[in-house]
Amino acid sequence: VERTMFQALHMATAEEMERDPAVCVVGEDVGHYGGSYKVTQQLHYRFGNFRVLDTPIVENTFTGMAIGASCAGLRPVIEGMNMGFLLMAYNQISNNGGMLRYTSGGQFEVPVVIRGPGGIGKQLGPEHSQRLEAYLNAVPGLKLVMPSTPYNARGLLKSAIRDNNPVVFFEHVLLYNLKEEIPLLPYTLPLDKAEIARPGKDITLICYSRQRHVCTEAANRLAKMGIDAEVLDLISLKPIDLVSIKKSLQKTHKCIIVEECSKTGGIGADVMAQVIETCANDLDELPMRLSSKDIPTPYNRLLEEAVVVKPEDVVNSVVWMMASRGGVNVMPKP
Amino acid sequence: VERTMFQALHMATAEEMERDPAVCVVGEDVGHYGGSYKVTQQLHYRFGNFRVLDTPIVENTFTGMAIGASCAGLRPVIEGMNMGFLLMAYNQISNNGGMLRYTSGGQFEVPVVIRGPGGIGKQLGPEHSQRLEAYLNAVPGLKLVMPSTPYNARGLLKSAIRDNNPVVFFEHVLLYNLKEEIPLLPYTLPLDKAEIARPGKDITLICYSRQRHVCTEAANRLAKMGIDAEVLDLISLKPIDLVSIKKSLQKTHKCIIVEECSKTGGIGADVMAQVIETCANDLDELPMRLSSKDIPTPYNRLLEEAVVVKPEDVVNSVVWMMASRGGVNVMPKP
Amino acid sequence: PAPMETVESAELLASKRNVLRTRRVNVDQKVAQMLYEDMVLGRQFEDMIAQMYYKGRVAGFVHLYNGQEAVSTGVIKCLRPDDYVSSTYRDHVHALSKGMSAREVMAELYGKETGCCKGRGGSMHMFSAEHNFVGGFAFISENIPIALGTAFASAYKRDSMGTAKDMSVTCCFLGDGASNNGILYECFNMASLMKLPIVFVVENNSWAIGMSHIRSTAVPEIYKRGPPFGVPSVEVDGMDVLAVRAVAREAVKKAREGRGPTLIEALTYRFRGHSLADPDELRAPLEKGAWLARDPIERFGEYMKKRGFASDYTLKLAKKKIREIVNDSVKFAESSPEPKPEDVGKYVMTDDFQAGQPENLSSEDLRKYA
Amino acid sequence: PAPMETVESAELLASKRNVLRTRRVNVDQKVAQMLYEDMVLGRQFEDMIAQMYYKGRVAGFVHLYNGQEAVSTGVIKCLRPDDYVSSTYRDHVHALSKGMSAREVMAELYGKETGCCKGRGGSMHMFSAEHNFVGGFAFISENIPIALGTAFASAYKRDSMGTAKDMSVTCCFLGDGASNNGILYECFNMASLMKLPIVFVVENNSWAIGMSHIRSTAVPEIYKRGPPFGVPSVEVDGMDVLAVRAVAREAVKKAREGRGPTLIEALTYRFRGHSLADPDELRAPLEKGAWLARDPIERFGEYMKKRGFASDYTLKLAKKKIREIVNDSVKFAESSPEPKPEDVGKYVMTDDFQAGQPENLSSEDLRKYA
Numbered sequence A, B: 001v002e003r004t005m006f007q008a009l010h011m012a013t014a015e016e017m018e019r020d021p022a023v024c025v026v027g028e029d030v031g032h033y034g035g036s037y038k039v040t041q042q043l044h045y046r047f048g049n050f051r052v053l054d055t056p057i058v059e060n061t062f063t064g065m066a067i068g069a070s071c072a073g074l075r076p077v078i079e080g081m082n083m084g085f086l087l088m089a090y091n092q093i094s095n096n097g098g099m100l101r102y103t104s105g106g107q108f109e110v111p112v113v114i115r116g117p118g119g120i121g122k123q124l125g126p127e128h129s130q131r132l133e134a135y136l137n138a139v140p141g142l143k144l145v146m147p148s149t150p151y152n153a154r155g156l157l158k159s160a161i162r163d164n165n166p167v168v169f170f171e172h173v174l175l176y177n178l179k180e181e182i183p184l185l186p187y188t189l190p191l192d193k194a195e196i197a198r199p200g201k202d203i204t205l206i207c208y209s210r211q212r213h214v215c216t217e218a219a220n221r222l223a224k225m226g227i228d229a230e231v232l233d234l235i236s237l238k239p240i241d242l243v244s245i246k247k248s249l250q251k252t253h254k255c256i257i258v259e260e261c262s263k264t265g266g267i268g269a270d271v272m273a274q275v276i277e278t279c280a281n282d283l284d285e286l287p288m289r290l291s292s293k294d295i296p297t298p299y300n301r302l303l304e305e306a307v308v309v310k311p312e313d314v315v316n317s318v319v320w321m322m323a324s325r326g327g328v329n330v331m332p333k334p
Numbered sequence C, D: 001p002a003p004m005e006t007v008e009s010a011e012l013l014a015s016k017r018n019v020l021r022t023r024r025v026n027v028d029q030k031v032a033q034m035l036y037e038d039m040v041l042g043r044q045f046e047d048m049i050a051q052m053y054y055k056g057r058v059a060g061f062v063h064l065y066n067g068q069e070a071v072s073t074g075v076i077k078c079l080r081p082d083d084y085v086s087s088t089y090r091d092h093v094h095a096l097s098k099g100m101s102a103r104e105v106m107a108e109l110y111g112k113e114t115g116c117c118k119g120r121g122g123s124m125h126m127f128s129a130e131h132n133f134v135g136g137f138a139f140i141s142e143n144i145p146i147a148l149g150t151a152f153a154s155a156y157k158r159d160s161m162g163t164a165k166d167m168s169v170t171c172c173f174l175g176d177g178a179s180n181n182g183i184l185y186e187c188f189n190m191a192s193l194m195k196l197p198i199v200f201v202v203e204n205n206s207w208a209i210g211m212s213h214i215r216s217t218a219v220p221e222i223y224k225r226g227p228p229f230g231v232p233s234v235e236v237d238g239m240d241v242l243a244v245r246a247v248a249r250e251a252v253k254k255a256r257e258g259r260g261p262t263l264i265e266a267l268t269y270r271f272r273g274h275s276l277a278d279p280d281e282l283r284a285p286l287e288k289g290a291w292l293a294r295d296p297i298e299r300f301g302e303y304m305k306k307r308g309f310a311s312d313y314t315l316k317l318a319k320k321k322i323r324e325i326v327n328d329s330v331k332f333a334e335s336s337p338e339p340k341p342e343d344v345g346k347y348v349m350t351d352d353f354q355a356g357q358p359e360n361l362s363s364e365d366l367r368k369y370a
């Protein structure tokens, strides 16, 4: 069946709620309003106001409440109306979401999913264009997952709900209306496996979320130039699937890391460090990062575009890297 | 004069308050109680309750209040009784501390200093042993500074107070009682310059805060083994002083990054990525990271010790790196 | 200086949840015209934005203020230029009332370099250093501690710096939805403890996007929540500009004199959806109709006519005059330059402090260190 | 089942700020003994910790409960084993009252593998899945939404899952300092809206480290802050275990029956510094003396003697019995093994869900997808 991303997420949520009465949804306007991006539309008719709980505007409290409820056996799905709003809940996410299981010596599990829209949309301004994956990456105990297609969104969200660890599940505002043919029957997908979005043999583009599509577009353009790029969609930002990365690099020996978060403190730095540590022997070029600029996302359209990585940036960098073989910026042999 | 770190910070605060009536201190127990680590001791006698403001336990509010006050011309120093508590203020720190100047098109400046104790102390448990530098690194608009000695603490805090950008100033719980001879007369130090804590020619140990002392101790041990390690204390975590790093690497051609935050999403990943990007030609070994484990800091002493990097870890890694010259884990020439 | 205003005898007004006893100020003709024009400006400006949004000139999330004009005008027109206003994402009209030009606000909505924030902020982030407008905040409740901070600075400057003779007052706007956020009560407590010059204005329009106030709030009377935190509180008909002005004038005066904060709960309604992207499917037509009948601008126009302050003709003239201001703002925005992409990083950081200069210590200073 | 208890006529008690009318429950001898022993256990346990801390056996930040025992005992001893308790960093005695063994609490303080949290948490982080103790939280106010969550789960299980006949009640403890944090009011509102089975207990000991309640709180009567958020509130003498028990029993009963939350403000005092690292220089000796004279254990001992429930001899016996429990806990902790350093990463993550297994769908299920 053909489904958009928000429909796929809706299916996943409804299916899991049907399957397990402990699964519930908590957040602002998830009930009567149906969720700001319609992921929980009409679920309150089916499951009641209590299982699809409209909360007041109290991010720290409802996140903490969901975590407390998960300690007592529920499996709440917390919707951030925009993931950025959950900065208000940072303490609950990190201290209690991420660390409570450890602090309690393994006695309490925190099977929550924290999901919602994030990323740079269309001129939403600095506060509504945040990329919390970079802010939360250092918190121990969390899994960070980012779907990128209706197909993987459905399977991943279902797995996230069933996982007994806290999972932060980042959806991208600009992908909700992406359409795709997906299976009718339910399926789950592993949370920790990268996906090869486009196989290739010349260079690996390591990316996630919306940048998967940016990279795929770039790869298509590169193909016309005779360069065969592999697009590796991380899916899981934490932990990173180094096995898949290594496998790809053993084939291509080159990579560019493409991310939407800004460079400093970003996901790309982590990927780069880990690639250097574990795949240096497989590389014959230094990895490179393409990130958003270290700037709050401006409202103006031209400025906003100037901040993020576009397909042409990827194309340029690939061409440059392919051309520079034997160039100067290479780790010298000892 | 000989001063401990907390005394040096006290001097800096008092001097700046004396010098500029717009400088004030805001936080929990900074007044009558004198601050949990005595940095603001008795200042309220000198400057009054209003300039040394004891607040209720409302981190988000008093941080926001200080930011608002800074927009109106004050220069508040916000004390987090423990930096970890400022997770409660994450939204104010990031959205308004870091981004407000940009969002307002440069109209409002936010000359606040956010300071307080952090890091892994002595068995303080998971919540009191946090390293917020890793959590805040990705926030645009912030400077992150970490003093490591009484001398630099005094000069840096004074500069941080005079800087018109928001500065997060991380003190380490275990360094407050470190003693040192420092000048009697006031001085300021640049916020963005790394310090060579110990010059050396064989390898660079890139570190910050308490790890400077861990690395110095390791370097002393290494000296006895005939290895001359340079200890480079970053001081500024954001921005990173790549000029000083490059200069050091042009001499030593090797580096190990030592940090107290955990590996994933840590400062080390950023340093490593930037070193690879800008100094690859200067290196004849891959850089290496020594970080805390990706684990909430446990209370038990043995477990706590197992989490952090110790001098012997540094020694071992240096020896290993020095010995592996020509070994396998090296970037092959294209 | 504002002309003398007195307070009229109590008048009974129907409100959505109880009968509200409201006092109105008695204004002279000039003030009445000023209030009327400010409300009309707010209304026409917002209607114009909607048009420009549907034309694709204005983007992002855009929240209009239609219906609530009596609150912005009633409160902000009591303020001095040096007073502060802190607002939410529904901030255009507050900005206009505070004296920001329609040009700079419209240009900001267009994202132009001539916008008040040089196109960096957009609809939800109006700021003006010139007009002490701080600011436009997109996140619920985050503006409240910022407002506490500007109020703190006023008190601090008078008491600890002696640089101000009297205090600037801060008016902090928030919605009914925001009033369930705990930060408000933290700020109440601190404002009361320090007797800060701040006025909290809750614009209770009964809805927070799709969440009705009654579903989100155990005790719907928000004004009851001030006193336990030391903040005297008052409820007012937010559709009546003179009633709002009456309570606001008192609150602002009290604040300025160092007698501490006030909470004003203004009962009002937004005539449009939450934002221009909101289908607005949950609010009942009957409810909307009841409130539309109480349009603050129409009502105040009637009042002015009754008082002999205006005629249909003068009201129309006023509207026309405002229309020109609004049209001019659009022209200005259209013809303004875009920011340069190469300047995208401008304004992230300001100049660094240059350390290490020799400290200029007087010999007296030096003695202290001896 | 607990023996029948009735409520005595009102009794006048001097409190620090006003004359408090408090009802006490009338308990039988067995209950009285149980309450007495629980308070003595709390006291002796804390005194022992202090000793072990100064000997270097216990480390970190350690906050003792001395003086406040009547609150822990008075409230928690009304609870069932399946009820939840959520506490702060001052949590040892709450844990003991809830039924956690002195051994596992002491061993946790020692950081041993036999501690309730296997040495990972320490003093500020007591947890017990067996006893529904969640938990030990080091950050002010962060435990309140967690408590809201366990209460939510109780209501949810009854209403949406049908897996529980009646509701477990959650008791959430916090201090006067925490009561200025806005999260509390967010939770009040939500608890009231959903009529959650939760009892908020503020232990008002007048101080938050070095900040006196009066300096931090505009309106010092915390119990006045419940009603505007829909939470009925009561003030009680926190030095009188029977008075606390009276209000707690009612509140717990009400919660269990689905009649919603209650706030109990218990006026009490800590006899020691904030933590074992606190020099405690700001509290006046006169103030301390006045409160020490109202030691809840001594007072309750006197009451028991007056009622003929105990003699000096039996009270001494009880104390001796408890001393053995405490001594035993130390011995247990001393002789327990340390956690293994190689296990340091244990408990960060639990097992992953294994995706991709074929879904077991019934034919009925399958029809839904057709």
Ligand SMILES: Cc1ncc(C[n+]2csc(CCOP(=O)(O)OP(=O)(O)O)c2C)c(N)n1
Pocket: A028, A057, A059, A081, A085, A088, C090, C138, C139, C140, C141, C174, C175, C176, C177, C178, C179, C205, C207, C208, C209, C274
């Ligand atoms: C922290 C945060 N959470 C959620 C939102 C999303 N949001 C935007 S407006 C709004 C409703 C606010 O309602 P109210 O305070 O009554 O103001 P109104 O829109 O009615 O003016 C919500 C939930 C937000 N902007 N910030």
Ligand SMILES: Cc1ncc(C[n+]2csc(CCOP(=O)(O)OP(=O)(O)O)c2C)c(N)n1
Pocket: B028, B057, B059, B081, B085, B088, D090, D138, D139, D140, D141, D174, D175, D176, D177, D178, D179, D205, D207, D208, D209, D274
């Ligand atoms: C979020 C946060 N801010 C600050 C602290 C530091 N702190 C620990 S206890 C305390 C005082 C708490 O006072 P109160 O709530 O009255 O409880 P009491 O200690 O009197 O039991 C403070 C400020 C903290 N633990 N967490």
Ligand SMILES: [Mg+2]
Pocket: C175, C176, C177, C203, C204, C205, C206, C207, C208, C209
């Ligand atoms: Mg509203």
Ligand SMILES: [Mg+2]
Pocket: D175, D176, D177, D203, D204, D205, D206, D207, D208, D209
């Ligand atoms: Mg207290």
